[in-house]
Amino acid sequence: MSLPTLTRLSTRYITRNQHHHRHFTTAYTGTPSDGKLHYEKLTHLIPYQSNLKDGRRVQVDYFKSSPHQIEECEWFAGMALMNLVIREGKSWPFEQDFTSVDDYRSYFLSHTAFVVRAVDNGMDSAKRNSSSSGEILGCFYVKPNYPGRCSHICNGGFITAPRFRGLGVARLMGNVFLRAARDMGYKSAYFNLVFKSNVGSVRLWESLGFERVATLENAARLEGLEDGTLDTAYGYRFDLETLDENYLGVDIDDHKSTK
Numbered sequence: 001m002s003l004p005t006l007t008r009l010s011t012r013y014i015t016r017n018q019h020h021h022r023h024f025t026t027a028y029t030g031t032p033s034d035g036k037l038h039y040e041k042l043t044h045l046i047p048y049q050s051n052l053k054d055g056r057r058v059q060v061d062y063f064k065s066s067p068h069q070i071e072e073c074e075w076f077a078g079m080a081l082m083n084l085v086i087r088e089g090k091s092w093p094f095e096q097d098f099t100s101v102d103d104y105r106s107y108f109l110s111h112t113a114f115v116v117r118a119v120d121n122g123m124d125s126a127k128r129n130s131s132s133s134g135e136i137l138g139c140f141y142v143k144p145n146y147p148g149r150c151s152h153i154c155n156g157g158f159i160t161a162p163r164f165r166g167l168g169v170a171r172l173m174g175n176v177f178l179r180a181a182r183d184m185g186y187k188s189a190y191f192n193l194v195f196k197s198n199v200g201s202v203r204l205w206e207s208l209g210f211e212r213v214a215t216l217e218n219a220a221r222l223e224g225l226e227d228g229t230l231d232t233a234y235g236y237r238f239d240l241e242t243l244d245e246n247y248l249g250v251d252i253d254d255h256k257s258t259k
Contacts, residue, residue: 001178002144004187006229008217011036012184016227019135023193024213024228026142027080027144027145027146027155027157028107028109028111029106030106030107030111030143031106031110032102032105032106032109032110033105033109033110033111033203034062034063034065035062035063035105035108035109035110035111035113035114035141035241036062036103037111037112037183037190038111038112038179038184038185039112041183041184042180042183042184044183044250044251044252045059045176045179045180045183045248045250046061046062046114046180046185046249047060047061047193048060048061048176048206048250049119050172052056052122052137052167052168052169052172053166053167054122054167055106056118056120056122056167057118057119058116058117058118058119058137058172059116059117059119059194060114060115060172060173061114061115061117062113062114062115062172062225062253063075063078063109063113063114063115063127063139063243064107064163071086072156074115074117074136074160075101075104075105075109076101076111076153077110077115078104078108078115078135078136078139078159079101079104079108081136081139081157081161082098082108083097084102084161085097085159086098088162088223089223089224090142090195090197090222090223090224091195091198091201092157093193096184099149102123102166107172108139108157109141109142109143110142111141111143111144112142112143112180112182113140113141113171113186114137114139114141114176115136115138115139115140116132116137116138116169116172116173117135117137117256118131118132118133118134118135118136118137119133120133121133124164125163125164125165125167126152126163126167129163131164136161137160137161137164137167137169138157138158138160138161138164138169138170138172138173139158139159139173140154140157140173140177141157142154142155142158142177142180142181142184142186143155143156145190147244150152152185152186152187153186153187153188153189153190154181154184154186154188155189155190155191155192156177156181156189156191158170158173158174158177160173162189165200166174170200170201170204170214171204171208172206174204174205175208175229175247175248176245177189177246178208178246178247179207179239179241179243179247179248179250181240182240182241182247183203183244186240187239187240187241188237188238188239188241189210189237189238189240190235190236190238190242191205191210191235191236192233192235193219193233194235195219195220195222195231195232195233195234196232196233196234196238197224197225197231203235205236206236208238209238210236210237210238211236211237211238212234212235212236213235213236213237214235215232215233215234215235216234216235217230218230218231218232219231219232219233220233235254240256
């Protein structure tokens with residue numbers, strides 16, 4: 001086929017399909033949303049009720065949104081947690097804060113995202129300060145890691161509020177991530193950047209059955225390391241098709257989680 005013919009065919013295709021927008025979705029891009037994509041596939045699971053190590057009741061649920069009432073909108077709480085870990089500089093690759101809630105929603109809420117919300121009053125992990133019912137203890141997302149033909153591989157991003165670390169929030173998020181990702185139709189999960197110095201994260205994913213399949217040396221300039229030292233990043237994979245059918249004790253036919 002000659003080049004002019006190819007050009008004409010391409011021009012016709014573009015003209016015919018110019019109203020379609022191609023979404024090159026990856027783990028780091030997206031459009032602002034509410035984090036409730038595929039919610040209809042998770043009615044048996046979400047909200048998910050559980051207890052932390054200290055016995056406090058929590059629920060994993062979608063972000064509550066009230067764009068005109070900042071105090072009641074969990075988007076802003078999520079962005080605050082995101083910016084906090086960015087400034088810590090130890091677990092995420094970003095260096096600049098999110099300054100717009102829409103920019104944050106483009107990243108964190110572009111597909112499916114959840115919060116861990118306190119049901120009961122309690123104390124922080126240091127047992128020094130009280131926390132109230134409704135407080136956000138952590139948040140995470142599930143989204144495609146790659147576009148198109150590889151979009152069945154999902155990625156996850158997890159944040160535990162610093163003052164609630166050590167209470168089991170991260171393990172709860174990891175467990176719900178696995179079940180939710182599988183039930184939404186993803187075939188496997190792959191985490192691109194789990195830093196070697198983040199010992200707690202490495203331990204968590206390996207204890208949940210993730211397999212270390214990649215090692216990338218000199219991958220990250222992180223806070224807390226000696227000047228000039230670059231940390232190693234690991235890639236972790238989980239085959240979601242091997243997950244037990246009733247993982248977390250939730251039957252797919254249920255319409256409400258019972259724990």
